[in-house]
Amino acid sequence: MQSNETLRAQLDEMRSKLLVYVNGRFVKANEPAISAFDHGLLYGDGVYEAIRKYGDKIFMLEEHIERLYESAKTLRINIPYTKEELARIVKQTVEKNALKDAYIRIIITRGYGKMGVDPRGCVEPTVLVMAEPREPIFSVKGVRAKIVSIRRIPQQCIDPKAKTLNYLNHILAKIEALESGFDEAIMLNEQGFVSEASTENVFIAKKGMVATPPLSAGILDGITRRVVIRLAKELGIQVSEVNLTPHDLYNADEVFLTGTAAEVVPVVCVDGVKIGSGEAGPVFRRIREAFETLVRN
Numbered sequence: 001m002q003s004n005e006t007l008r009a010q011l012d013e014m015r016s017k018l019l020v021y022v023n024g025r026f027v028k029a030n031e032p033a034i035s036a037f038d039h040g041l042l043y044g045d046g047v048y049e050a051i052r053k054y055g056d057k058i059f060m061l062e063e064h065i066e067r068l069y070e071s072a073k074t075l076r077i078n079i080p081y082t083k084e085e086l087a088r089i090v091k092q093t094v095e096k097n098a099l100k101d102a103y104i105r106i107i108i109t110r111g112y113g114k115m116g117v118d119p120r121g122c123v124e125p126t127v128l129v130m131a132e133p134r135e136p137i138f139s140v141k142g143v144r145a146k147i148v149s150i151r152r153i154p155q156q157c158i159d160p161k162a163k164t165l166n167y168l169n170h171i172l173a174k175i176e177a178l179e180s181g182f183d184e185a186i187m188l189n190e191q192g193f194v195s196e197a198s199t200e201n202v203f204i205a206k207k208g209m210v211a212t213p214p215l216s217a218g219i220l221d222g223i224t225r226r227v228v229i230r231l232a233k234e235l236g237i238q239v240s241e242v243n244l245t246p247h248d249l250y251n252a253d254e255v256f257l258t259g260t261a262a263e264v265v266p267v268v269c270v271d272g273v274k275i276g277s278g279e280a281g282p283v284f285r286r287i288r289e290a291f292e293t294l295v296r297n
C-alpha cells in the first residue's frame with residue numbers, strides 16, 4: 001500500500017492538468033471551487049451520476065442523465081439546466097480535458113445556504129461535472145466478496161433507486177469487507193435477501209441461466225445491470241429477477257457484479273466459499289465479451 005504522501009502526489013500530478021465544471025465555469029481541478037457551506041458537504045444533500053467514456057462514446061449518457069433527474073426529483077432539487085444542456089456540459093468537460101477513455105461524475109447538490117437541514121435556506125443548486133482517467137476498480141480475474149452484517153438502507157428510509165450523495169451505508173459495508181480481508185461487500189436487505197454490493201449490482205448464473213435481485217429488493221436500478229440483462233437475453237440466456245439468499249450465492253455456478261466503475265467482473269468466492277470452479281465462468285465470459293464489444297463499437 002502506498003503512503004498518503006505518495007498518493008497525494010500522484011493525484012495532484014494527474015489532476016493538475018484537469019478542469020472541472022462548477023456552476024457555469026471551468027476551474028482547475030485541484031483548486032477549491034465550492035463553498036464550505038454547501039449542503040452537499042454539510043449534509044450529503046445531493047445526487048450524482050458516474051458515467052464512463054470509451055473512446056469517442058460516452059456510454060449510456062442519456063440513461064444516466066435521466067436517472068439523475070429522477071433522483072433529483074425525489075429530493076426536490078431543481079437542476080437548473082435542461083437535460084440537453086447538461087449533456088452538452090458533460091461533453092464539453094471531456095473535450096476540454098482531452099480525455100479518450102474517462103470516468104465522469106455529475107454532482108448536483110442543494111447548494112450554498114444557511115446552516116441547517118431546512119432546504120429553504122439554500123440559494124440554488126451547485127452543479128459539478130468532472131472527468132478523469134480511471135481503470136476498472138477490480139481485477140477481471142475475480143473478486144472475493146463478503147456478505148457483510150450491515151444491511152442495505154431500506155426503501156422506507158431512502159429509496160435506493162435515488163442515487164444520492166448519502167453513501168455511508170455502502171462505505172461502512174466496504175470497510176467491513178476490507179477489514180475482514182475481502183475485496184468487496186455484498187449487502188442483504190432487511191428481509192435477508194441479497195440486495196447489492198457497495199457500488200455494484202449482483203448476478204448469479206446457474207445451469208446456464210442468469211438471475212439477479214429485483215428492484216423491489218431495494219437496489220439501485222443500475223444502468224450496467226440493465227445493459228447486462230439485455231445482452232444476456234440477446235445471447236439467448238434466460239434472465240430472471242428473483243430474490244436471492246446467501247445460499248443461492250454459495251451454490252451458484254457463477255456470481256458476477258456489474259457497475260460503471262467495476263464494469264462486469266466475476267466473483268470467485270463469497271465468505272470464503274469457492275463459487276463454481278473458483279474462476280471466471282463461461283456465462284460471465286460470454287456476457288463480458290458482449291459488453292466489451294458494445295462499449296468499444
Ligand SMILES: Cc1ncc(COP(=O)(O)O)c(C=O)c1O
Pocket residue numbers: 050170196197198199200201219220221222223224225258259260261
Ligand atoms: C449502490 C450501487 N448499486 C449499483 C451500482 C451500479 O450502477 P451503474 O451500473 O448504473 O453504475 C452503483 C453504481 O455506482 C451503486 O452505487
